[in-house]
Amino acid sequence: MILVTGGAGFIGSNFVLDWLQGCDEPVVNLDRLTYAGNLSNLAALQGDSRHHFVQGDICDQALVDRLLAEYRPRAIVHFAAESHVDRSIHGPRDFVRTNVEGTFSLLEAARGYWARLSNEEQAEFRFLHVSTDEVYGSLAAEDSPFTERNAYEPNSPYSASKAASDHLVRAWHHTYGLPVLTTNCSNNYGPYQFPEKLIPLVIANALAGKALPIYGDGQNVRDWLYVGDHCSGIREVLARGVVGETYNIGGWNEKTNIEIVETICDLLDDLAPAAEGSYRRLIAFVPDRPGHDRRYAIDARKIADELGWRPQETFESGIRKTIGWYLDNQAWVEHVQDGSYRDWLETNYRLRRSDR
Structure with a gap:
């Protein structure tokens, strides 16, 4: 049995689905079901006795204590987080609460549980x-990609809250001996991603004939990782990673934002042609967001050399799969695009409109 937090979100739900497709070890799935948590992501597991869903908050240590005592998992895989930079700029408090306080509560619950295990169970x-x-x-x-030895220099409320959580995890290992592993991933994309993030937002807006907003000059660079590859990397780290170590998981796919948007437009021109010409006509540059980091890139040689993990998808194969999934699952997209989502988009982009 393993306990997964945030298992109804984008990466978490993909991990749970992949886990139960590949093995019969049960999963306890703890998720608060905020706007980005969606039980429909897990519809394929309805009635599956291996999947135990619990709606709850990682900040509720009493709840986590009870779940650990009841299910006695051999591992906790901690995805639960507020994760969108734009939302962190508008409302940083939620990010500190979930990412910092929530991780602290989870670590404390795990520490108490681990201390009561037998020596053999503690070792596992x-x-x-x-x-x-x-x-x-x-x-x-011109900089080399991030390695696990790079100093932390977070520049947004989101990244600062995640940096704080990373430091807590490290401290609970070095101070209390809790057997921890940390993974730092690059930008994920794939099925079930909430359409506030670049790739699903562009797909949804293009199909609706709406503007495709690109911050600044569109030259910000990210390393893109297909979510299925990320899940396989996490499984490898959980199975064979060295306790106390950090592993960077990247896709070796550096792309500028404008490259991403143009690629999506060109694929949609082929897969779902618009009546009025190329989807590229919808591209609209908007003023940049505050503190927008220029480039991220992951050096994933450590996980490759030590654990033998490498991504299986190129960006070209992964983005085609992703677009195909969204085209085949328009009901899912419509379901998550409720009134609060539309209000959020209006709030975020209303002051970032430009004709250039």
Whole structure:
């Protein structure tokens, strides 16, 4: 049995689905079901006795204590987080609460549980903390990609809150001996991603004939990782990672934002042609967001050399799969695009409109 936090969100739900597709070890799935948590992501597991869903908050330590005592998991895989930079700019308090206080509560519950295990169970237990490359800050064009030894230089409320959670995980290992693992991933994309993030937002807006907003000059660079590859990397770290170590998981796919948007437009021109010409006509540059990091890039050689993990998808294969999924699952997209989502988009972009 493993306990997964945030298992109804984008990456968490993909991980749970992949886990139960590949093995019969049950999962306890703890998720608060905020706007980005969606039980429909897990519809394929309805009635599956291996999946135990619990709606709850990682900040509720009493609840986590009860779940650990009841299910006695051999590992905790911690995805639960507020994760959108734009939302962190408008409302940082929620990010501190979930990402910092929530991780603290979870660590304390795990520490108490682990201390009561037998010696053999203690040796097998793992607390795997899923984090982001954004904790490392921003790279210049000529800089080498982030390694696990890069200093932390977070530049947004989101990345600062994740950096704080990373430090807590490290401290609970070095101070209390809790057997932890940390992964720092690059930008994920794929099925079930909430359409506030770049790739699903562009797909949804293009199909609706709406503007495709690009911050600044569109030259911000990210390393893109297909979510299925990320899940396989986490499984490898959980199975064979060295306790106390950090592993960067990247896709070796550096792309500018404008490249991403133009690629999506061109694929949609082929897969779902618009009546009025290319989707590129919808591209609209908007004023940049505050503190927008210029470039992220992951050096994933450590996980490759030590654990033998490498991404299976190129960006070209992964983005085609992703667009195909969204085209085939328009009902899911419509379901998550409720009134509060539309209000959020209006709030975020209303002051960032430009004709240039």
